[in-house]
Amino acid sequence: MSLDASVGSTPSFKRSLQIVWVGVRRQPRWFAFAVAGSALYGVMTVLTAWAIGKVTREEVQPAVAAGHATAAQLWTIFGWIAGVVVVNVVGVVIRRIAAGYTMYNVAAGFRREVTRQYLRLPLSWHHRHPSGQLLSNANADVEATWNVFAPLPMAIGVVIMLVAGIVQMVLVDPVMAIIGLTVFPLLFLANMVFQRAMSPRVSRAQQLRAEVSEVAHESFEAALIVKSMGREQQESDRFEEVTRRLQAANVEVGRTRGTFDPVIEAIPTLGTLAVLAVGAHQVANGALEPAAVVQVAYLISVLAFPVRALGWVLGELPRTVVGWDRVDAVLKARGELEFGSSQPERRGASHARLDRIDYAYDIVDEAGEESTFQAIHGVSLEVEPGTTVALVGPTGSGKTTLTNLTLRLVDPDRGHVTLDGLDLRQVARGGVSSVAALVPQQTFMFDDTVAGNVTLGGDYSDEQVWAALEVAQATGFVRELPLGIETRVGERGTSLSGGQRQRIALARAVIRKPQLLVLDDATSAVDPAVEQAILAGLRASSAGTSVLVVAYRMSTITLADQIVYVEGGRVVDHGTHAELERRCTGYQRLVTAYAREAAERAALAADEEVDA
Incomplete structure (x- = not known):
């Protein structure tokens, strides 16, 4: 109805x-x-x-x-x-x-x-x-x-x-x-x-x-x-x-x-x-x-x-x-996710796996007619414990949908998603979020303090908040705020820049010490130098974390242990950066475009320094 x-x-x-x-x-x-x-x-x-x-x-x-x-x-x-x-x-x-x-x-x-x-x-x-x-x-x-x-x-x-x-x-x-x-x-x-x-x-x-x-x-x-x-x-x-x-x-x-x-x-x-x-x-x-x-x-x-x-x-x-x-x-709306009774174990880095996943979006047009759009076709991918896997592909290829499926924000139409061997449908309510965290493309800030946006009401000390901000390379600008971590950021974080909001969102995930961390283009609004520092900090602090990252920059891609190239909702190829450069034409074109964009940004930054 x-x-x-x-x-x-x-x-x-x-x-x-x-x-x-x-x-x-x-x-x-x-x-x-x-x-x-x-x-x-x-x-x-x-x-x-x-x-x-x-x-x-x-x-x-x-x-x-x-x-x-x-x-x-x-x-x-x-x-x-x-x-x-x-x-x-x-x-x-x-x-x-x-x-x-x-x-x-x-x-x-x-x-x-x-x-x-x-x-x-x-x-x-x-x-x-x-x-x-x-x-x-x-x-x-x-x-x-x-x-x-x-x-x-x-x-x-x-x-x-x-x-x-x-x-x-x-x-x-x-x-x-x-x-x-x-x-x-x-x-x-x-x-x-x-x-x-x-x-x-x-x-x-x-x-x-x-x-x-x-x-x-x-x-x-x-x-x-x-x-x-x-x-x-x-x-x-x-x-x-x-x-x-x-x-x-x-x-x-x-x-x-x-x-x-x-x-x-x-x-x-x-x-x-x-x-x-x-x-x-x-x-x-x-x-x-x-x-x-x-x-x-x-x-x-x-x-x-x-x-x-x-x-x-x-x-x-x-x-x-x-x-x-x-x-x-x-x-009376139907579509609510059903939950089981299993609880993921709190231990080291998690092992995430998607097995032959299909997923389609329901679309309602202006006339009220419903149809479906098949976004994911038979995708299988694996994030081994302690590794970093990068999802790479052109816009609209299904990368964000795959991150949503990995964290069970939606259920696949066919196939299975498992975390440490547990089918996510068998996990109790709140079980996935207790061991996994997402930093999405579009960050959201509550009309609260910096600390409130990092902890989201969780029982964390100020020292833990500062430690998470340090990993996210956010301590510099937070210390300059009038009240530090007690400064209110305004509705949707309007008093902060896009890069600052992204770094606080990253700290929000890091403070929970997730066993699986999913980053959906989570550093797109920060400059490359800061991004490199953030990725290095994540690498150093996430020995007990597996990372699945949607990557649009070469610095992020080269950090990954495995790269999965996605196109049209299908996995075209996977391997290391060197392997995919040799054998995957679509990947070659994409990383060439990323490298050209990075070079243009660097040249522009250099010209601005000279002018200054």
Whole structure:
């Protein structure tokens, strides 16, 4: 099921209640408190009408007949009204606080579940779903699903209020009760039409909120590209287009609500006027006391507002269904990696092996059609304990995919990946990451300190942090930072250069003393001299580490014990640098281009020194 899937225009009332019941089961105690507070409010609202009728009959009418009110009469009126109002307010406070706890606790629980599911799902699933949509699932969609708990307890209390109110009206005067009760079927009918009209409009608006989030997220993430390519206006136009559509959808929702609100507001007013007209006629004929008319009229007016709570619930239910469908699609998403119970041993350098691996990416086009792209074809490669193996090949040849398979970030479609003889599918969750580390092409920095980005919350001392930074050739610039390793690097490490971010990312891997270290072009942003120092430091400090490195520079390639040349998702040849230069034409062309690039960079650097 697509995350973008929208529900039908009129989701069933039964299905809506089933979704609400899911939330009730999550917070039964707070929901029960909210309903109890609402019931107290409902009963006291009806008793307010009874109290008004009582004081009108026993205190107000005698005072009017006498032409003046005594202090005792005034205190009696104040006591009755204040008493029922205070208890009523207590009910409202209980309902609102408990309903708030219910709504926010349920929403928080589902946000955690959605986030955990994102972390469990493999990279292949994330490749198919835009980040903006996923942010909307965890935020706007969760809120839309459970906002119904704000009016729901009051709507349940309305049932109690209606029963008590109807009984009281019938006891006061059956004729006026019948006239007054015509208000409530009309309100329910108006609310039903309102729900049917609102449902498709709310569904459309909720989907567009996710699209706005998606476009905004892409623009922010690609800020450097947007600015460097002069695409600011085009991105602004793209964002404006989707926000205009959201604006139109929200206006349509508001227009629909604005059409129905006056009608729903007018119905109880008309009912009150009808009761007053009939009641006044009966009072004039001496068939009824004025207090009875006041009591029934007040009951209709005070019951009409809580009945609107049912309308609010009905208005929220379409958003509840749409939000739930989008959240539930994430929670039910398949593709999660299955884990075994085996744990890799902590010992010396690991032995990694890929045996006849096939892997294909799932691709979704703009029309939503799914297809596959075969990225890896029958690849076998081996990283012997303590050795360094370089993956070399042209862009798009599958090198990064092979590193992801080696660390089980994705599972192969066919074949086996083993680490120290263990099939990675049999390894327990967290087992691979306990003995292996990756430094990817695109380094990511958290908005934390240098030390926090190196340790990632692990229990490491400052001395260990500095030692890892030393291997990564990062101590020089870190010592120059205002607070050293306690300096915050900003969101995504914006206060650091690309090479500095790469060196901190390398230290992040080194500090864990991995038995298998995978470097995916991990030194591309540093200059060759620094890269040589980093590689030498790794060589000296990684006697207990096997290294698989995606290499684009001759300095990295010549460091490797074995080189695997990959092209078109297939291993074309493997051996030492000298061996491949003699027999592999593709490798010869590639390393010649790398050598030419290195020479050009060196010449440029020399010219800059002369000019200086």
